[in-house]
Amino acid sequence: MSLTTLKRKYIDLKLVLLLAGFYLMFDIVLLVKVAYMRNYMPGDSPDYFSWTDFLVHNLLFDYIIVVSYMTLIAISTKRFLNKNYSWVKIISIHTIFSILIGLIIRLIFDFYSIIAGRVSLADFDLRKSINAFVYVIDLNFLIYFAMVFIIYTYYYLKQVKEAEKRHSKLESQLVNTRMKMLSSQxxxxxxxxxxxxxxxxxxxxxxxxxxxxxxxxxxxxxxxxxxxxxxxxxxxxxxxxxxxxxxxxxxxxxxxxxxxxxxxxxxxxxxxxxxxxxxxxxxxxxxxxxxxxxxxxxxxxxxxxxxxxxxxxxxxxxxxxxxxxxxxxxxxxxxxxxxxxxxxxxxxxxxxxxxxxxxxxxxxxxxxx
Incomplete structure (x- = not known):
């Protein structure tokens, strides 16, 4: 099967854009929150803060990883629906994936920081990295399931529309069959x-x-x-x-x-x-x-x-x-x-x-x- 065929079969561009748009809104809300805290809640903000680091190394980096990860989840979800897995199995799999997304973001971010020279290997603190993962685990869980909800809703509505089209086409075909049979007889x-x-x-x-x-x-x-x-x-x-x-x-x-x-x-x-x-x-x-x-x-x-x-x-x-x-x-x-x-x-x-x-x-x- 060619790459083009695989994309057409499993990747829905509209769904990817929908997920990207949802996470963009989340990042915009986060951006407004950080800006407000920097201006009106300085005591709750870190002493050292760089907008460049925050926008490029935090928001943009995180955005690319999450959207890419959720695109893979959307592809997997379509396969789950085609396989008719039980809801217990699907929820269990997504719970594991919701934890994995935080681990993957953390691992990629730490690896990038070391490769880019932002943190030396000698200064890398594994405990601090684990703490950072645990600190946002609940937020990652909620964001993940919010996006999974969007994926399932999108596929459900799409299936409903396709079913309506098939039903309408079948009704038309049945009428045509009756007319052709009558005409024949x-x-x-x-x-x-x-x-x-x-x-x-x-x-x-x-x-x-x-x-x-x-x-x-x-x-x-x-x-x-x-x-x-x-x-x-x-x-x-x-x-x-x-x-x-x-x-x-x-x-x-x-x-x-x-x-x-x-x-x-x-x-x-x-x-x-x-x-x-x-x-x-x-x-x-x-x-x-x-x-x-x-x-x-x-x-x-x-x-x-x-x-x-x-x-x-x-x-x-x-x-x-x-x-x-x-x-x-x-x-x-x-x-x-x-x-x-x-x-x-x-x-x-x-x-x-x-x-x-x-x-x-x-x-x-x-x-x-």
């Missing part, structure tokens, strides 16, 4: 074929004709008026899918067989809404060919570790394009992938591929439970 060939099948059935099987009309009506109603939730139970998703399957079974009659292999204990699991219908539609669209006039489709849902696996297989024509190429051409498939990415970030798997034994095509989706 309302294409003339779909309606003509379905209505033609119904017309034929009225003379052969009036009851089945009525059922097909009801399925078409229910399916379109589900697309338009069902819940706007981005995730629904697997049971509800299968119920919506059943309306579509009833219609296509009438259209393709004995040339299409659809089977399901689903663990009933998984019916309460939540899955992206309107996920299965476009997968079945894609399987039918690409499965039939001159050499494959009969098509068998199998829908499987099962657990694999901590993931819920959704698999749609067919024994039809193999695909000649890669998954990436299909994503560029298929609007419905691209929409599915975008929704999965927004819902699960990178914690999912989605691929359309030829089966290993060459017996057809399979679509595989893995999502966290």
């Amino acid at each position: 309302l294409q003339p060939h779909f309606l003509f074929n379905t209505l033609n099948s119904i017309a034929v059935l009225t003379d052969i099987d009036a009851a089945k004709a009525k059922d097909t009309i009801a399925d078409l009506s229910d399916f379109l109603r589900e697309i338009l008026y069902s819940s706007d939730s981005n995730r629904i139970s697997l049971d509800e998703e299968l119920r919506i899918l059943e309306y579509y399957l009833n219609i296509v079974n009438v259209r393709f009659s004995d040339h299409l067989t659809i089977t399901k292999e689903i663990d009933n204990s998984l019916l309460v699991k939540r899955v992206p809404a309107l996920l299965l219908q476009p997968l079945i539609e894609n399987s039918i669209k690409h499965g039939y060919s001159y050499d494959h006039t009969n098509l068998n489709i199998k829908i499987s849902v099962y657990e694999e570790g901590k993931y819920l696996v959704i698999k749609v297989e067919n024994d039809g024509a193999p695909i000649s394009q890669t998954h990436a190429e299909l994503m560029k051409k298929g609007v419905g498939l691209t929409n599915i992938n975008d929704r999965l990415k927004n819902l699960y970030h990178d914690n999912y798997f989605f691929e359309i591929r030829n089966k290993a034994d060459g017996s057809g095509v399979e679509t595989l989706i893995k999502i966290p439970e």
